[in-house]
Amino acid sequence: MSEREIDWGVLMRAANGGDAAAYNRLLTSLAPAIRAVARRGLGRAGLAADDAEDVVQETLLAIHLKRHTWDPSLPLGPWVRAIARNKLIDAMRRRGRRDHVPIDDVIETLASDTAEPTPIPGKLDEHLQSLPDRQQSVVRAISLDGASIRETASRLHMSEGAVRVALHRGLAALSAKFGTRQS
Amino acid sequence: MKTDDLIRALTSDLAEPGPSIEARFAVAFLPGVVLAFALFAIMLGPRPDLMLVAGNVRFLFKFVVTLSLALCSAMLVWRLVRPGAPVRLQIAVLCFVPLILAAGVLMELVVLPSSSWGTRLVGSNGLVCLVSIPLFALPMLIAELFALQQGAPTRPALAGVVAGLFAGGVAAAIYAAHCPDDSPLFVALWYSLGIAIVALAGGLAGRLALRW
Numbered sequence: 001m002s003e004r005e006i007d008w009g010v011l012m013r014a015a016n017g018g019d020a021a022a023y024n025r026l027l028t029s030l031a032p033a034i035r036a037v038a039r040r041g042l043g044r045a046g047l048a049a050d051d052a053e054d055v056v057q058e059t060l061l062a063i064h065l066k067r068h069t070w071d072p073s074l075p076l077g078p079w080v081r082a083i084a085r086n087k088l089i090d091a092m093r094r095r096g097r098r099d100h101v102p103i104d105d106v107i108e109t110l111a112s113d114t115a116e117p118t119p120i121p122g123k124l125d126e127h128l129q130s131l132p133d134r135q136q137s138v139v140r141a142i143s144l145d146g147a148s149i150r151e152t153a154s155r156l157h158m159s160e161g162a163v164r165v166a167l168h169r170g171l172a173a174l175s176a177k178f179g180t181r182q183s
Numbered sequence: 184m185k186t187d188d189l190i191r192a193l194t195s196d197l198a199e200p201g202p203s204i205e206a207r208f209a210v211a212f213l214p215g216v217v218l219a220f221a222l223f224a225i226m227l228g229p230r231p232d233l234m235l236v237a238g239n240v241r242f243l244f245k246f247v248v249t250l251s252l253a254l255c256s257a258m259l260v261w262r263l264v265r266p267g268a269p270v271r272l273q274i275a276v277l278c279f280v281p282l283i284l285a286a287g288v289l290m291e292l293v294v295l296p297s298s299s300w301g302t303r304l305v306g307s308n309g310l311v312c313l314v315s316i317p318l319f320a321l322p323m324l325i326a327e328l329f330a331l332q333q334g335a336p337t338r339p340a341l342a343g344v345v346a347g348l349f350a351g352g353v354a355a356a357i358y359a360a361h362c363p364d365d366s367p368l369f370v371a372l373w374y375s376l377g378i379a380i381v382a383l384a385g386g387l388a389g390r391l392a393l394r395w
Contacts (some may be wrong), residue, residue, distance in 0.1 A: 016200050026192045031186050057189050064193045066335040066395065068200035069265045080269030088338045124184045143184060143192035167196050179394060 002028075008076040012067070012117040027060060034059045034084045041088045054123040055180075057088045059173040078094055090179070135170035146170060193295030201225075202266055204334050208257065211330035215323035215350070219357055222319055225359040232249015244287050247354055248370060252280045252378070253352030256345050260327075263342040264334025264393075277348075284375075287367035295366075306364035309373045315361075316377030317384070320347070320354035322376035324385055328392050336393050344382045 008026060008153050015023035038055035042048065070079045128136060134156075141152040149167075153160045202210075211270040236242040295303065304313075329347045336342035355374050364373075 015197060018197070018199065020194050020197050023197050024190065027186070031190065053186060057184070060186065060189060060193060062335065062395065066266075068202070068333070069204060069335045071265055071268060073266075074268060077269035079265070080267075081333065082337055086266065086335075122184065124189065128184065139192055142195050143188040144192060146188075147197055150325065152371060164196070164198075167192065168243055169200075169211045171192060171196055 004077075008080070009072070009172040012070060012076050013072060016067070016072075018106075019158060026068045027063070030063065030080055031056055031060065034080070037081070038088055041085075042092070045092055047092065047095065055084070055091050057124045058091065058120065059084045061171060061178070065172060065175055087178075113180070121160045123178065124174065127174050130172055130177065131173055132143050134158075135166045135173065139174070141171040142167060193202035198280050202332070204330070204372075205261055206331050207330040208327060210260065211325065211326040217318040217351060218322035222322075223315075223357050223361065227315065227358070229360045230363055231370065233360065238251075238367070239365065240393070241291075241294045241367065244367060245359040245365065245370055245374070248280065248284050248287070249352045249356040249359060249374065251352075252277075253349050253351045253356065255280055256325070256349035260331065260342055260345040260349060262355075263338065263345060263351065264331050266337050268337050269311060271293055272333070277345075284367065284371055286333055288371050291367045295364055300368060303364075303366035304368040304372055306366070306369040308362060309369075310361040312358060312362060312364075312373040313377050316351060316354045316374065317380045318354075319357050320378075320381040321351040323350035324381060324388070328388055330386070331389075331393055334393075335395050338391070339393035340386045344386040347376065347382035347385020348391065351381035354378075354381065 007102070008030070008107050011026035011029075015026060033058045035052055038052035038059075039049045039089070040140045042052055042055075049101065059080075063080065066083070070076060072094065128139060137156055138152055138158075141147040141155060145175050152158075153163045156163070189228075201207075224342075255273070255277040259270060260278050261266045262270045262273050280361055291303070292300065324347055327350060328343065331342060331346060336340075358377075359374075
């Protein structure tokens with residue numbers, strides 16, 4: 001287990017205790033690692049790395065929604081890697097490819113160029129547009145505009161509780177939409 | 184949407200992680216097993232000589248095999264729905280269950296004259312066994328699949344099969360209280376077939392229901 005993975009475990013444990021700053025640091029530090037996995041996997045399958053960011057975002061959503069499946073007595077790295085690989089394979093299957101992805105070793109040898117690319121509209125934007133209006137407004141306000149729960153509540157004339165519910169349902173719906181087969 | 188924007192939304196949605204998989208599994212098990220017992224009570228009921236055979240080795244062996252299958256399957260499936268969790272130990276332990284059954288069969292073959300092997304194997308109640316085990320298992324299997332949907336199995340079909348082994352094991356233990364056939368030969372054939380049907384159904388359902 002690398003030192004970074006120990007840090008990841010510490011951050012996740014803090015997040016589970018309600019520490020939002022730790023959670024933000026964790027996800028921010030996981031993103032480049034997942035990006036490297038996604039790029040290498042897509043590259044080996046002969047696919048364009050353009051879709052890597054979709055895989056990163058789908059994986060982060062899954063990590064968020066399935067974080068109770070992490071056993072705190074185990075290191076976080078293998079858990080993250082397994083989710084990333086699963087989402088990568090899903091993404092490639094959706095594109096009709098069934099290549100084998102031997103990427104266990106990949107995350108260790110991080111590509112140096114793992115900065116987030118300049119944003120182009122990805123799958124997430126597509127899925128966001130198909131959310132019910134209220135969920136969509138809440139997710140947009142908090143993600144794109146950087147509004148807090150409270151600001152979002154007053155802006156949309158909703159209670160804070162209703163904002164939280166809409167946010168959670170919206171994120172779960174976004175995650176589910178990745179799984180649906182597109183023609 | 185930039186990934187940093189998504190992370191901001193995820194951070195805002197931070198709440199306490201829900202109950203563990205094991206807790207969800209246990210909660211789902213309760214209504215499932217109650218329904219299985221209800222079906223058992225309505226359709227079959229315990230065998231009349233239950234108190235007489237309660238100390239019988241062959242009778243007790245049926246519970247040892249079926250309940251250890253259920254226990255080992257539960258421990259494996261809890262791991263299978265946690266991405267990246269090591270499962271080697273749990274698979275090894277589960278593999279001991281057929282070995283226990285094989286040991287029982289071997290002893291039965293040693294103890295009994297070969298002329299009676301056939302009647303013991305066929306028994307008197309094979310078809311009832313084959314129908315009852317999947318039927319009693321069904322409510323438990325459905326309940327467990329709902330609980331396991333909260334997990335994240337990287338091999339959904341396998342997780343479904345093991346959930347089926349769990350439900351089949353418990354159902355077989357319930358059925359064993361009615362079943363007049365106590366020979367390990369009967370158990371090895373009919374119980375295994377009944378449980379295999381449940382495992383197969385679990386695998387098919389898992390492929391569809393346990394995707395995430």
